[in-house]
Amino acid sequence: MTVEEKYKIAKEEYAKYGVDTDQAIETLKNVPVSLHCWQGDDVTGFDQDGPLTGGIQTTGNYPGRAKTPEQLMQDIEKVMSLVPGKVKLNLHASYAIFEDGKTVTRDKLEPKHFQKWVDFAKEHKMGIDFNPTFFSYPVVGADGMNLSSTDESVRKFWIEHGKCCVRISNYFAEQTGVPTVMNIWTGDGLKDIPADRMGPRMRYKDSIDQILSEPYDFSKVKPTVESKVFGIGVESYTSGSAEFALSYAAFNRDKCMPLMDNGHYHPTEVVSDKIPALLCFFPEIALHITRPVRWDSDHVVLFDDETKEMAKEIVRNHAVNRVHMALDYFDASINRVSAWTVGFRSWQKAMLNAMLLPNDHLKELQDAGNFTQLMVDQEAARILPFGFVWDYYNEVCGSPAEGWFDEIRKYEADVQSKR
Numbered sequence: 001m002t003v004e005e006k007y008k009i010a011k012e013e014y015a016k017y018g019v020d021t022d023q024a025i026e027t028l029k030n031v032p033v034s035l036h037c038w039q040g041d042d043v044t045g046f047d048q049d050g051p052l053t054g055g056i057q058t059t060g061n062y063p064g065r066a067k068t069p070e071q072l073m074q075d076i077e078k079v080m081s082l083v084p085g086k087v088k089l090n091l092h093a094s095y096a097i098f099e100d101g102k103t104v105t106r107d108k109l110e111p112k113h114f115q116k117w118v119d120f121a122k123e124h125k126m127g128i129d130f131n132p133t134f135f136s137y138p139v140v141g142a143d144g145m146n147l148s149s150t151d152e153s154v155r156k157f158w159i160e161h162g163k164c165c166v167r168i169s170n171y172f173a174e175q176t177g178v179p180t181v182m183n184i185w186t187g188d189g190l191k192d193i194p195a196d197r198m199g200p201r202m203r204y205k206d207s208i209d210q211i212l213s214e215p216y217d218f219s220k221v222k223p224t225v226e227s228k229v230f231g232i233g234v235e236s237y238t239s240g241s242a243e244f245a246l247s248y249a250a251f252n253r254d255k256c257m258p259l260m261d262n263g264h265y266h267p268t269e270v271v272s273d274k275i276p277a278l279l280c281f282f283p284e285i286a287l288h289i290t291r292p293v294r295w296d297s298d299h300v301v302l303f304d305d306e307t308k309e310m311a312k313e314i315v316r317n318h319a320v321n322r323v324h325m326a327l328d329y330f331d332a333s334i335n336r337v338s339a340w341t342v343g344f345r346s347w348q349k350a351m352l353n354a355m356l357l358p359n360d361h362l363k364e365l366q367d368a369g370n371f372t373q374l375m376v377d378q379e380a381a382r383i384l385p386f387g388f389v390w391d392y393y394n395e396v397c398g399s400p401a402e403g404w405f406d407e408i409r410k411y412e413a414d415v416q417s418k419r
């Protein structure tokens with residue numbers, strides 16, 4: 001049977017539940033998902049040679065890491081050729097490209113240092129999201145912090161960095177014609193029991209206030225504040241805790257929004273439950289989509305239960321245009337292009353799966369208190385012929401339904417292994 005013939009069967013099956021598969025495909029192929037540049041080079045960036053700091057760590061030593069902007073762009077292009085859906089590029093400030101060795105410090109970054117990325121994005125007709133890089137850099141206070149530091153010269157440096165990033169985000173939005181989400185995350189925190197929990201948070205709050213005092217149009221530049229419960233080396237305390245980040249966003253709704261990274265919470269907390277809670281209050285929210293495993297917040301996204309559940313909350317609450325979706329994981333123990341591809345495809349699967357569920361029918365059962373049938377129908381929906389629609393969706397998007405891993409093997413042999 002051809003992909004089309006299988007799709008026809010699936011379409012009829014889904015129609016019995018009132019689900020329009022054509023409509024789902026048409027919607028999903030236009031939903032932008034941010035592809036994070038940092039999976040390709042283990043979050044190294046191009047503006048410093050030091051170790052990865054800020055409480056995050058990449059483990060593994062798989063050969064073929066991208067070492068130059070050209071290699072990173074080549075790898076991103078490879079991923080884009082293997083995934084369905086609409087890609088948006090997600091850059092960290094540490095990926096600035098300095099021409100002719102003319103380097104500048106992070107507090108002096110300008111749009112011109114990202115011109116090659118803008119050209120790359122325009123060539124591929126995609127928008128750009130951006131992140132100031134408040135980690136992996138030698139400007140740190142004696143307290144180990146940056147935006148929360150007691151050292152005013154350190155804090156000033158990083159506030160200036162944040163302001164540069166607002167200007168650069170503005171340039172991205174202007175150049176691409178697509179709004180830029182600019183995410184603020186710092187790894188500031190403490191390894192052991194704090195003597196002062198509020199001081200660093202007050203300084204962090206003031207730092208964000210100062211960064212966001214840089215002029216921008218909130219419909220074009222969308223700052224977000226990302227929380228984190230702990231990091232490696234900052235196990236006891238983080239300045240940007242969940243309550244801090246959420247409160248900041250809630251009290252500054254006219255100029256920023258919250259960003260939830262589903263790897264940044266206690267292991268029994270689920271972001272799928274937090275999405276609808278925040279949608280009750282915020283016009284727009286942002287996500288970092290990842291897969292937490294014990295202490296690590298950054299395993300490759302899979303088509304697993306919580307990933308499906310998060311997508312369901314976005315789709316069944318009609319919030320596809322209110323939730324900015326970005327991937328955030330990094331694995332150096334396997335082929336990096338494959339890691340990128342698997343994660344992107346997994347989120348596409350989760351979104352397609354959510355769009356193919358009889359959401360209105362299931363909601364009606366819940367509202368009517370018909371929990372017995374709700375369980376029965378939810379279980380029936382799990383085994384609808386999703387794979388046939390997924391294959392057809394890939395065909396519609398011009399991406400391979402199968403055989404894409406052979407492409408990666410070839411790319412590894414021809415390109416990555418020669419680096």
Ligand SMILES: C[C@H](O)[C@H](O)[C@@H](O)C(=O)CO
Nearest residue numbers: 038043056185261288328
């Ligand atoms: C590169 C980081 O993962 C990213 O900026 C941040 O979002 C994070 O999740 C840190 O754990």
Ligand SMILES: [Mn+2]
Nearest residue numbers: 226261288328
């Ligand atoms: Mn994140």
